Amino acid sequence: MTEDQYEYIKQYSHTAQIANTLRLSRYFLTSILIVCLYIFCIYQIYFHTETSIFNIWFIGTEIIVSLFWLVSTVYFKPGQYQLTAAHRWLQLQCFIVGCLIASGIYILFYHLPQINLHFEQIHALTLSALLLIVSQSFSLTYLTQKLNYFCLTFLPSIVPYLFAQFIFIGESNHLFSLAINFGLIVILLCATTSYRINNRLSSAYARNKLLTKHAEQQVEWADDLCKQLQNEISHSKDIEQQLQLNNQLLEQKVRERTFDIEQMNKNLENQQENLILAHEIAGLRPWDWNIKDRKIWLTNHKHEKLIRDSKQHRIQLQSMIHPDDLDHFKNTMKTHLRGETDRYEVNYRIQNTSGKWSWVHDIGRVVERDSTNNKALRMVGIRRDIQKERLSQERIKLAASVLEQAAEGIFILDDELCYIDVNPYYEKLTGFKSQQILGKHLFDITANNKSQQRSAHYSVIKQLMNMNEFDGELTEKFLSGKELTLWMHINAITDEDHKVTHYIGIVSDLTERKLQEQRLSYLENYDTLTDLPNRFYYNFQLHKLLVTQRDSQLAIIRLNIDRFRPLNEYLSHNGGDELLRQVAQRLRLTNADALFMAHLNGDDFAIVHEISRIRPSIQGHCERIRKAFSQPFNIANQEHLITISMGVAFYPEHGRQLDYLNNCAEQALTEAKTLGGNTTRYYSSENTALLEQGIFLERDLRKAIQNNELMVYYQPKINFHDKNVCGFEALVRWNHPEKGIISPALFIPLAEQTSLISDIGRIVIQQTAKQIKQWQELGFNNICVSVNIVAQQLRRGQLLEVLDDAIQKNQISGSNLELEITESSLLENSDEIKNTLNEIKQRNIHISLDDFGTGYSSLSYLADFPIDILKIDRSFVSKIGQDKQTAIISAMIAMGKAMGMTVVAEGIETEQQMQYLQDLNCDIAQGYLFSKPLPEQEATQYLEQNTQSATYSY
Template sequence: MTYKQDEYIKQYNHTAQIANTIRHSRYFLVSILIICLYIFSIYQIFYKSPSLYFNIWFIFTEVFVSLCWLISTVYFKPEQYSLIIAHRWLQFQCFSVGTLIASGIFLIFYYLPATNQSFEPIQALTLSALLLIVTQTFGLTYLTQKLNYFCLAFIPSIVPYLIAQFFFLDGSNHLFSLSINFGLIVILMCAMTSYRIHRRVSTLHAKNNLLVDSAKQQVKWTDELCQQLQDEVNKSRDIELQLQLGNQILEQKVKERTFDIEQMNKDLENQQANLVLAHEIAGLRPWDWNIKDRKIVVTNYKQEKTLRHSKEHQQQLQHVIHPDDIPHFKSAMIQHLRGFKDRYEATYRIQNSQGKWSWVHDIGRVIQRDPDNRKPLRMVGIRRDIHQERTSQERLKLAASVLEQAAEGIFILNEELCYIEVNPFYEQLTGFNYDQIIGKHLFDITANYKSIQRSMHYSIIKQVLKIGEYDGELHEKFLSGKELTLWMHINAITDDQNRVTHYIGIVSDLTERKLQEQRLSYLENYDTLTDLPNRFYYNYQLHQYLVSQQDSIKQLAVIRLNIDRFRPLNEYLSNNGGDELLRQVAQRLRLTNAEALFVAHLNGDDFAIVYEISHIRPSVQEHCERINKAFSIPFNIFGQDHVITLSMGVAFYPEHGRQLDYLNNCAEQALSEAKNLGGNTTRYYSNENTALLEQGIFLERDLRKAIQNNELVVYYQPKINFRDKNIYGFEALVRWNHPEKGLIPPGLFIPLAEQTSLISDIGRFVLQKTAQQIRFWNNLGYQNICVSVNIVAQQLRRGQLLNDLDEAIDANQIDGASLELEITESSLVENLDSVRELLNEIKKRKINISLDDFGTGYSSLSYLADFPIDILKIDRSFISKIGENKQLAIVSAMIAMGKAMGMTVVAEGIETEQQLQYLQDLECDIAQGYFFSKPLPQEEATVFLENNISSPAYTYLI
């Protein structure tokens, strides 16, 4: 047995000893009253001599013992007292009674013989022995649940006899003393034996409870394991089917992929042949240099590949490259190998087989480097014979055909950056003809009035003269009047000695492209329907205001607006009408917010305004009032006038936040509060909203964990039948036992759960626990107990209620008549046909249906006639006001109506005798409320059921 079991048994024994002693002590006190009355009566009948002290003892004893009995009966009711207080009370009671018995023995044995000559010592000894023996016998019968209670009554009682044996009794009474002593010892031994028997029985009962709980847990674990095993089997079947399907799909994919690979191989072979042919025709000679292994593969003019060692290849290049070109060749190669240039590119002369020098263009790139030290490992390239191209390069550069057919502006400048040639497209761009351009400097045909333009021209000329090229965008206004956005590329042309001889410029017109970019920017940042900035641009611009260092903007107000009831209005107007309404709303907002920094259309009917708070502008409240006043004028949509209202939420910078998202969230919270109030109002954000929101978020998070961790418990409030005062059943009520916050009232977490799917999970949990409890009570022999469970609208609409009911009934083998579903009137408002069909299906399972909180919601007599409702439950708000004339009439009418329709009428919230009597006079059927009992845990509910099922519950509780 574990330590926890020992502690449980010890606590159980202690509780049982006190509870049983409290119950038996009442009989003990009655016995004391009777024996004292019996002895007093004997003395008064046979020895009529009055005795003041004996009379006082008798009266005091009777009064004190009666008070003790009254306190034990009234105050120490079952399950309604503290164990510590009860323990102290029993100790006091036992000791006091023992003391009173000792006082009576003393008076009878010592005092009465001295005052009454006819009362002989042997008679006194007989009466006192009778008082002692009888009281100890009663103590042995009723006080041995705990030995110290018996000893507290036993020890004071025998003190007079113990004293008498040493001081008063003569030799003739020694035998009597020995007999009395022996009898007292026997009584004490019997008390010890009786105490051990009681303790052993209590221990066995506690162990039996532990075994029962353990057996239930084992059964539950077995069911869970069986369910898990079944789930695993089902999953294995599903996986097997998926694998079979996957194998079939994979086989098909492999076949398709194989066919694709074969086609790709054929294409690659064709491409390889084409590439070889292209290299052969173009005179390209590829090479592949394995720097790591010092091997190079080169291709000759016959496209034959040869593998050489790198050192051998370098020696050959030293002999075939022109001596003047070797430094340039080496420099280009080293710069690329060291990573200074993206690729290797060199033009040099080589000696052909006839001994003549021929120009070649060599291009290559490192395709593999060491990841640690970035050293080159492999390089590939192509060497091309450009001798013929080199010879005709000047002719090709000046070819008129290129200039005439070019779709971009092309110009040629001399070394002094003066025009020597332009093509027709460049003439078209500038607006000048050929003669007006030739001979002028590069920027002489543009306007240079502004210093910024002159500075930009100077930097371009300086860059071209310094590095020989320019590539960039510029906005130019020509003296001809044309203004364009251009992209200009200027590159220097050098001779064989690398001297600049000419400059070639290529100019592209970017004007149309810029217009396209502007249009795209508009589409990206503005809403095409309302022409207002969209959410993206709103967030960007508001962020700029928040991070701006301008001292002039110190306070901002973010106003979020929403059209009230826009969805039904949009459905009525159709899409075109809704769009037209949004356009007119945007236009009116634009006109009424001329002083605002920003007006945006975020989405749908959601708008936002950024308003600067300043002493020279109207206040935010005045500004919002002006908007509302402007929107009081109707909107004409396709010939019909429509009056709309706005809900507005306002958050302030920096009071409510300095970050974009936080400030937007604050405004949205204020807007939500305005819409929850019915719209057509303005709400300002308050920090209390954040606290409530966070509390709700944390509570929702803890509630989800509570469902997973079994922190929810079900309490049961009894229902009493007015006719026979017996228990009709219980109502199941959920409670949350939070591990840190303790017992959380349902009024705090049930509304939160109803906003999410958690209420369905909670309802399913309560239904299962209730079915288990009904099964438990049925096993105890209570077959006719009916327990009601509250069902919310969400459970009716989600479609899982019938499955949950069938699962609970089948799993616990209970009768459907043992369940009662309490449904509120608001649950019947939407989807009347589907709800009616669902309730009819529930009735087929013999489950009772109760209409809860009748008279407080969408009350309609059609519900009572159209739906299969068995029970009518009057809300506590009507019961609590019984005594008022109007309320009496309403309650009376409700009960009469329910009776007339053949329904059972339940009154909840009964707390007073007046309410109970009034409802009983009206022949109400079922009573429920704190007058009978508060909601009880399952153990206390079972005890309540055991104590009240066979006796009139009403009489007992009263």
């Protein structure tokens, strides 16, 4: 490092130290203000004794330090002060602050303990040490940019402590003095170290600045060199421009010499381009065959001239020509070369580069022959591509063929709409020959005696004139006598000036199609059996009536034949169809003034009447229909009396929407059918409420099955012989989260109408098997629990799987289960049900015939089905005491005993009933006399209280 650089670094460090100290001294002064305020507040809070010297010191210190801060902030702004003045100011400031701290230490350490007895020596030591240590810590932080600033603050501050150690040797605390001395020495060492670090940082900043200046100077030198280089380049360009000028003069002389030559070449090129253009437009490819030298000049598809050897060209040409045209080509060429023809001309196909065949027309002539032997020496010619011409000719022929053979009528008109050509099919459609049509106007061959036809013809002509086309359906009666429904499409043909020259028309015969559409419309909208509108057409017409007759009052009657299904099975299929036809005919006769009548499906009919004062009432209509049906129907030479049920809904009273009105009428019809038929019911809102209640109940029941809300109660069965509990009947209950326990009478009938009864049966069997297992674990091994089964569970085919799953899962015996089946469950599918019951018996499960005596064929069931237990219905038990009922019960018990069955009597509520049944040797009793149905826990308690070691076994 040079001496100048060293001096620069030294000066820069000195300047930076002063500037940084000025900036940091503000923080130092602020810290001193806070420390003095803090000590003053501590003294005032804890010792309360007023001392003027201490107050004067605090106020003076705060004022002096604040003035120092203000002067440093306002006067010594960055870049606005002299370095020497700032240095002197900082020295003065540091020294005075050190003296103020020393005076504060003196007052705290010497003066206050003498005037305030409560202010002890330890307090003086603490506060004075706090003032010294904290102030010197801040000076160590902010004033070590230069060591003399720190010393000017540090040395005056420690004077009171130093003097105290020598003056008050006996009274001073030596340990405190040693600690303070050590701390002051450490602070001094830290200040020295901090100064050195700051000094090194300032030197590093100075060196960096020197390096930056040096780099900038190097950049300036590089810019100067670039400028010099640019001057050299400019000089080189001047020389280059002089050379270019000389070259341009030379080139100008050359151009002048070659201009005439270029003009001659241009003329030749123009002539050649004209020739090439003529060849391109005409599609000509010239060729020149020098037979003597065996060379041929020709032009390819890119109009490039090529020279080939004759032999090579002949081989290539023979490979390109279509095999079917090759012999013709050779013969024609040989004939001309021999001089037998004046000109060579032939058409043949060649294979182009894409592999497709293209027609060409080749024409040529021998222009030079040997005078001695007449051999050809030179031959020239032109080959032309005629593929488009051939295609155009073929299209013309094809168009003519299509015109002749098309299965559509086609005609061509001139610009005056007069026929100039027609095809044979159009002749066939119109019934005229072409000679009778040509030259006539478009509609001169049709009848125009009706104003409607004349208007239609005028509309067609007007549309052709305005839009140059027509496309539409016309019903025409030709003068030949033919009357047809036609679809006519006419288009105008224009020239380059968009002027109409011709019209082309295509005519299709829609007559048969219209007939087919009418037949399809009938099949789509009418029932072929009754010849009445079907459901689709009924909804369409009813919707149309509701839209067009909004101010009218309508009645929708839904009619259904009572017990049609068994009657249809009896009459067979043909007989049932004949009955529906006669019903439809009778409805037509009795409802001649109805707006609409339809056969919806099966035996379901609908009638729509308009309600008005001049017409009979709807009650009168319904009564008239009922009277008409009081007469018998003759089917297959047999008379049959049938009854009908009718449901009526009114528009707009019961609704304005199609679907809603139909639903209202259906609900009324359902109510009529529910009442046994042969009646008429009118829709009311109460019906809707009952229906909605059923819908909501079904929805809640489905949720109940998913949420395990169904519970099983158990009603005990008592052995007549020993009065012990021998079993239970499982009865399902619904614990609704909002409505509480719901009776089975409310939800079981609804479940039987849906598939929910099977799900409920599965739940009851599973819970019952689980409860049997729990009772067996308590020691009740011979308890048998009966479960009610309905017909749907037997027919769905899942009952055996449910039983097997319950038995295997709970490890119980089939003898612990009993299935109660009602007589109505055995009415249909007797063979299938019998097989299912036999499968159940193979699992040792008991089968009980429930509600015995209330069904249809009880005696046949006892003989045909594997029944173990006969259960007398509560309706018989409740009438014990009446002679006839007593005789029936006695006969039932005797019959059951004779067939080896166990007899159970349910619904016992009095001691008299119990005694009577016991006298008849009935086996098992059940009823409220013993217990109502109990939940699981209460049933277990009842079992424990009413069971001895002996139990009844089936």
